[in-house]
Amino acid sequence: MPELPPLPVDAALPPLLEALETQGRAVLTAPPGAGKTTKVPLALLDAPWRGEGTILMLEPRRLAARASARRMAALLGETPGETVGWRTRLDRAVGPGTRVEVITEGLLTRRLLADPALPGVAAVILDEFHERSLAADQALALLLEARAVLRPDLRLLVMSATLEAARVAALLDDAPLIDSPGRAFPVETRHLDPGPGRLEPALASAIADLMESEPGSLLAFLPGAAEIRRTEAALTDLAKRRRLPPEVDIRPLYGALSPAAQDAAIAPPPAGRRKIVLATSIAETSLTIEGVRLVVDAGLARRPAFDPASGLTRLVTVPVSRAAADQRRGRAGRTEPGLCLRLWPAARDGARPAFDPPEMAEADLAPLALDLALWGTPAEDLAWLDPPPPGALAAARDLLTELGALDSQGRPTTHGRALGGWPLHPRLAHMVVGAREMNAEGLACLLAALLEERDPPPGGPADITRRLALLRDNHPSAQAIQATARPWLKRLKAKVDWGQMELAGRLLALAYPDRIARRRPGGTDGPARWLLSGGKGARLAEGDPLETHDWLVAANLEGGSGDVRIRLAAPLSRADAEALAPPDETPVIAWDAAKGAVTAHRERRLGAIVLGRRPLPDPDPEAVRAAFLDGLRSAGLKALPWSKSASHLRDRLAFLAAHQPEAGWPDVSDGALLDSLEDWLGPFLPAQARALADLAGLDLAAALKARVGWPLAGDVDAQAPPHVTLPTGREARLDYPPEGPTLAVKLQEMFGAAQGPALLDGRVPVRLALLSPAGRPLQVTTDLAGFWKGSYAQVRGEMRGRYPKHPWPENPATAAPTRRTKGALPRPRPEQS
Template sequence: MSTLPIESALPELKAALAEAGAAVLQAPPGAGKTTRVPLALLGEPWLAGRRVVMLEPRRLAARAAARHMARLRGEDVGGTVGYRVRMETRVGPTTRIEVVTEGVLTRMLQSDPALDGVGIVIFDEFHERSLHADLGLALTLESRSVLREDLRVLVMSATLDGAPIAALLGDAPVVTSQGRGFPVDVRYQPGRIEGRMEPAVARTVRQAVESSEGDVLVFLPGAGEIHRVEEMLREGGLPAEVRVMPLYGNLPQQAQDEAIAPSPPGRRKVVLSTSIAETSLTIEGVRVVVDSGMMRVPRFSPRTGMTRLETVTVSRASSEQRCGRAGRVAPGTCWRMWPEHAQAGLVPHGTPEILDADLAPLALELAAWGVADPAELAWLDPPPAAAFGQARELLAELGVLDAAGSVTPHGRAMAELPLHPRLAHMLLRGRELGLGGLACDLAALLGERDVFRRGDTPADADLRLRLEALRDLAANRRVRGPADVGALRRVQAESREWRRRLALRGEDGDPSAAGLLLALAYPDRIGQRRAGKPGRFLLRNGRGASLAESDSLAPSAYIVAPELDGQGRDSRVYLAAPVELDEIERHFADQIEREDIVAWDADAKAVRARRRERLGALVLHDGHLPDPDPDLVTAALLRGIASEGIGALGWSRSAAQLRERIAFLHRHDPSWLDVSDAALAAGLAEWLGPYVYGMTRLEQVQRLDLNDILLGMLGWERRTALDDLAPSHLPVPSGSRIPIDYADPDAPVLAARLQELFGMTETPRIAGGRVPLTIHLLSPAHRPVQVTRDLASFWKTGYFDVKKDLKGRYPKHYWPDDPLQAQATSRVRPRPV
């Protein structure tokens, strides 16, 4: 490893590329690697007339780098040095260096995996770890190993550890350059900012302008913060010669170019920028950096299937990158909007986008490349399995993948469009439906931040209102709604480009079809209004979504919501359009599941049969099923009985007693039928099923004769043995037949008046003599006076005490002195003999 200024490092770098075919260059901000290295490689023999392709993470940086290299050669862009970015190409027949954005490299690889005519691919600012950079490197390495052993690969980074990348490149040499930065005085805030950051940032900018020379570069999270700080600074406090200029990705190209151009003599500027100016981009004249310490990053949730922007604290590497911007042309100053002790607490590096991003674009590119499993390629960080699996599921819904998981012709056509797969699918399907122009407008609107300004009161979510504003602009009418005309013009230009690519002519389409087109792009976000207050929806993916009750779409029966915040139980809907049920049924017919539901209704105590049509979590139709399958009805009825409990069958007294007798015998001989609740519930289909066939209600079942059913379950032999082993009644000396109570199978009870048992010398036994009955001896009033299982002992000892008590209370009744010789009777006194 060497540590050299960039000019001195170039010979070693050239040698490494010539010998090893790959290298890693680590150079700090301001080293000049972005422009010096590509130009220095043009004369290398191994390049042999082939082109240099250099990747930049952003369009602005790609254009600026190409212009700077062309200026160094005294040429115009499109000569030796050109660029390719989305929607714009400036290359010519003599172009040797092409600066491209990362998505463009993917398109080049998909159309020509061998990269014919390319000698080296340079990945600039790789430490940003964008999804497209990781994908581009993986595909390039695959192409190099299979098709182009002579293809050189150079990875350049300012802050990333070069060792892991060098290992990925096959232990490529690492060359480190010191660069030519000037010292930067770093100043911290005494404490953290309380409340909104914008007032504190505006105060610091005024202080920086007053105390320093040169231009000021201010880093803010997003366009909203930029415009608020811009407004505060324009209200006063800055010298007249100082201009305030915003800089972010969605600004028109002319405004971006003005922000990075050198200030005229005698003038200064304050550039309010997102992280777009953190790397690759040199804004000449900057001597001061004000860093808010915040940035906005996309976060994808496999749980919700949605991406939302999060404002996060910058990493330590990003803070150093930003700080270095102040020392590129002269000694400078960096104002950090956080206390010094917090600097050490910053995470070393940001999270690679591949670990947090929506992987549907990556999955589409891999499918078009012929790869279903990312493990087939070499990655610095492999795609997370859950997010990649969900991405593949979405592609299958969009018709990208066939049943075998291979890419379809429709998927290949989608991959040729530099759009998210959802929008690419919408454009192609929209063209098939004669709605191509409308699809182009929608794709452009969704690719731009909302063209309706979001003030204190949220703008109406209806995307059709944005389409109407776009139509107003095209017809030179006064634009309706709270529209940003500049944003509408950008949308208009992008829509024209999509129309050109799809070869569409004069085709606008009715805005009322917007919902259908959005449903094709976002099938998982079709929403059905829930009962209750308007504005609450259930999405096809099972998530909830909500609109303000005042929103024009709140009463809609069905909507499609392409933009939600993905937070909470019900995600807030920012953009949506209504869609009709018949459109859903017509265009998603192959995905609608039709099911006959035969189920137990616990409230009605009956089986209900319904025919239901479902799209994911959405029930589109739910009505009565007139002719349900009788077998399904019987099964549902039996499940209902099981849920209600065996006791709900309505046992008659005789059936309940018979069940108790059988249970008694099973207790003492397990070979007898088990008639417990659990056993009967488990075997409902076998013993009860044949009797309830054709029934639907519990009350019908309750009219069955369960006594006969139970006897039928026993079989002839056991039915014959039942009365011998477990008789229902027992004859007693008085001549009466007394019922036996089997409620307790361990101690069956014979309850009889004492006088009816005179002369019964021994306790009766059942179950073949194995089980003695428990005798409840009753008074003439049928109240228990003694319980015994040893009748002989009772006559000898207990009877006389009982007799004395009963004779006093029932003097007219017969109370003999010798109960064993006395005549039993069911009357007050025995009949005279």
């Protein structure tokens, strides 16, 4: 091996080699520019444990895999494919003598599933692990089990620039943790608040200012391809107005570009020229773009966010973490002192998260769930840095079962094993495999590639056949899609029949049975609205040509709560929808709130889409009863025919439950009664009850007494009597409102009573609502004796003149009670209490 140029990571190589020699595993942290990606794999070539085995190094992106392999080959004075090579899903440069193979993370999973022993592999390096991609987390979990069960000699090395290294080392059974200092050149950091408005004009202006005032090339970070295209257009306009130096070239860099276009973006600029690279987070790690000493960071990234409840993944634009911002900043100091301009105020640095969340926490886990089923070890039994979220994993398994990839026990079916052989999301693999019956495998490969590589270009009508037309016409934006589809077409020995584009809807329905959409009735104003078979509402952009179709299948959706927007779809006939996603016909026995009754019919449904109904003549009585009780719960207790005596009894029971909890009185609150309808009301319901009208004669008082049970039922009247006897001998109703037992009585009827009544052995005094001869309130008290001695005198003074024919004795506690009211007419003036 030729002598390699010195790099900062050299100091860490001896302890790293010793750790791998003696313990077989290690964690290496090194900042950007330390040389870990290019120097470490080459240093392992001479390790005695390697023998003739290959060193696999995982990179999160195809661009990084190619770039790092080229760099290592150049250091050896070779071309890629000799000692060092690369392999991605789209291309490869490997040969019989390749001993360091740089691969994208997903390829390792395919290799492990094919043979968990990884024959011929001496070591696996997981580079840039701090990005916490789902594929890297999955690869590490499978590698740890393979090493424990089959390959104890397999060396594992995790490398990262910014990482919670101690957690990773602990996961690797307390692997040695080695830290390498970097040799980053100093980078000046500036902040600029772009203010309100669109990002791109402010970003383009900032870039132009830097290119005029500073030497070197510039790397700008933006969240996505759309922002890159708009910034590129703004910079082109500035160049026309001579705001950019004439020697500057503008190069976009994002995942959907062809490999040639990506390589052109990172290649050194020609002599005498500089360049502006407009990149997504694809350029954060593993790349050294020659000549770059200026970085402009918009501070944003686009991440997929999966909603297990709806089964939809949407792209969200979020602030990058502090760790990612530091990675971006480090791009300016790889080869010389640099400058980083951040388009956010410095005061907002602390509000950013420390690290980006792992993709595992936010991703669609269907590919992972299928891989784990094929691997044969439950997710719960594998070692994870962060385990798969149970809800998302359950949703993934449900989808795989619907696609026929898993059986009812969660085991892979023959069809599932066939899907696992494709480097595709299981939905798209299901479409490609199922396309054979339509003799449309070529078209299915193109659709799968189109959906894997994103929409070229975004915007415009939603009809996916318009995108297929771009592929047919070899539009420049379709090159990456064509490159993706090429190996699949070769594998199937299939050709694309462009006359089959009308089959796009049928093919997409195989992949997205839960996104078959039927136009909702009505809605003549505004955009057409749709119901997806998965239950979500959706809409097209107003005026979209697909609005004329009654049935669609949606392949790409965006949005959160409420109706989602259909970005890509294809027309579908109802007959094809029913053939590809056979409807279920099930009895539906449910409460109809509008009718106040249980309805029973047989419903034909395609997921959430109701295709038709017909009456169900003999519904299951138990199902009817359950639906009726559910209806009562939704209608509330007010819907029951409460008599005065039943309501009075319920109030008395509530009083007893509150004041004698130790006695075991039942809870008769709304919540308790609604929760236990089956127990206390069920036995008293008419056998054929289906509507509220059927409850007209229901004896709720008897139902409540039955709920009390024996022997407490015999104590109700004694402990909470319905009436009390007044000093006049009259039986008066005793009410039980929440504030306590209350007796409304004319004041004269309480003459002769030294004390008011009390309940529960005198512990709870009755509230006396003392009334005038006309029945108007004079005083409310629980202390009758105190009233006689106190404010009665004032009441007596006011009332004697107004009711002169009624007795108003000076000592009411010893006076005779009376019910006399005749001949006492009040004077015509307002009464005061």
